[in-house]
Amino acid sequence: MPGPLLEVRDLRVGFQTDHGLLTAVDDVDFTLEPGQTLGLVGESGCGKSVTALSLMRLLPQPAGHILGGEVRLEGRDLTKLPIEEMRQIRGNDIAMIFQEPMTALNPVHRVGRQIIEAIQLHEPMPPDKALRRAVELMEWVGIPAPEQRVNEYPHQLSGGMRQRVMIAIALSCHPKVLIADEPTTALDVTVQAQILDLIKRLQKETGMAVILITHDLGVVAETCDDVAVMYAGRITERGPVREIFTRPLHPYTQGLINCLPKLDHPPKTPLPVIPGMVPGLKDMPAGCRFASRCPNNHSADVLTTRQPWKDCGSGHGVEACACFATALATKPDPTHSS
Ligand SMILES: Nc1ncnc2c1ncn2[C@@H]1O[C@H](COP(=O)(O)OP(=O)(O)O)[C@@H](O)[C@H]1O
Numbered sequence: 001m002p003g004p005l006l007e008v009r010d011l012r013v014g015f016q017t018d019h020g021l022l023t024a025v026d027d028v029d030f031t032l033e034p035g036q037t038l039g040l041v042g043e044s045g046c047g048k049s050v051t052a053l054s055l056m057r058l059l060p061q062p063a064g065h066i067l068g069g070e071v072r073l074e075g076r077d078l079t080k081l082p083i084e085e086m087r088q089i090r091g092n093d094i095a096m097i098f099q100e101p102m103t104a105l106n107p108v109h110r111v112g113r114q115i116i117e118a119i120q121l122h123e124p125m126p127p128d129k130a131l132r133r134a135v136e137l138m139e140w141v142g143i144p145a146p147e148q149r150v151n152e153y154p155h156q157l158s159g160g161m162r163q164r165v166m167i168a169i170a171l172s173c174h175p176k177v178l179i180a181d182e183p184t185t186a187l188d189v190t191v192q193a194q195i196l197d198l199i200k201r202l203q204k205e206t207g208m209a210v211i212l213i214t215h216d217l218g219v220v221a222e223t224c225d226d227v228a229v230m231y232a233g234r235i236t237e238r239g240p241v242r243e244i245f246t247r248p249l250h251p252y253t254q255g256l257i258n259c260l261p262k263l264d265h266p267p268k269t270p271l272p273v274i275p276g277m278v279p280g281l282k283d284m285p286a287g288c289r290f291a292s293r294c295p296n297n298h299s300a301d302v303l304t305t306r307q308p309w310k311d312c313g314s315g316h317g318v319e320a321c322a323c324f325a326t327a328l329a330t331k332p333d334p335t336h337s338s
Pocket residue numbers: 015017024042043044045046047048049050051060063064280281
């Protein structure tokens with residue numbers, strides 16, 4: 001049986017800092033199948049972008065290092081590839097879009113030229129043909145009047161249109177995996193929904209897999225098949241979206257779900273928040289990283305001993321902290337036979 005399209009195993013990533021080598025991503029595991037959408041969710045600073053940049057081998061240099069683990073794309077470990085081969089993989093097989101397209105686009109070049117450059121990089125062709133392709137791509141990603149827009153500069157476009165240009169550039173070479181790192185965070189709500197719909201449509205048309213990074217579980221609920229919840233550099237819970245929303249096991253996942261706005265929320269009362277902050281890289285406990293913010297009671301060794309991973313069936317797994325694992329073991333969910 002062929003393996004998954006993308007398989008990330010025990011990925012560890014660190015930064016060389018004034019305080020020494022600090023680990024930002026610690027033993028991250030997940031897999032991705034063709035056509036699947038995986039949501040990578042967690043608060044700011046949990047290591048989502050660092051994970052994504054590691055997959056692309058685009059970590060900030062010289063500080064960022066992949067310290068261990070594997071990133072297998074169709075069986076090939078990208079962490080071991082020579083830079084030249086990795087350059088071929090980027091764009092051809094994996095592409096990425098970012099939160100703020102203005103920083104990724106070159107402000108002094110017309111958007112058409114930037115799309116054409118992306119096309120030519122992977123498939124050299126005569127300029128008039130490349131221009132036609134750029135216009136087609138712009139039309140495909142829903143940019144109105146593409147024949148005119150192709151001659152405009154990034155600042156002449158709205159945030160939503162700029163993100164569409166970035167998507168056109170990312171998809172110009174039909175990647176197998178698209179990583180979208182908070183692609184709608186900088187946009188207003190209606191435009192957010194349009195961009196998410198666009199990604200869904202393009203995914204259906206191309207069969208590509210998507211890793212959608214977001215701090216917003218609401219976005220995950222609407223868009224993703226599976227979700228991996230990340231906290232302080234580790235995946236704390238993972239599973240099919242429906243499973244995670246109906247039976248969240250980790251107190252962090254429960255906290256995130258609890259913070260989602262609800263229709264019956266009384267007006268003018270504050271939304272619930274998870275008190276406290278994600279620990280900094282210097283202050284990571286060896287054990288459960290969420291313990292200092294967790295509403296449950298903990299024995300002291302929870303902070304000092306890494307808590308075991310538990311598979312709960314149906315693809316659902318969790319870092320089973322002792323604060324709730326005992327209850328899990330003694331109270332099987334009647335809806336789950338595994
Ligand atoms: N260049 C860097 N040098 C040192 N630490 C970094 C660097 N980039 C990111 N980090 C740290 O790595 C952690 C994860 O960051 P990041 O992946 O950007 O979080 P997220 O995308 O989940 O908001 C944070 O603690 C952040 O401060």
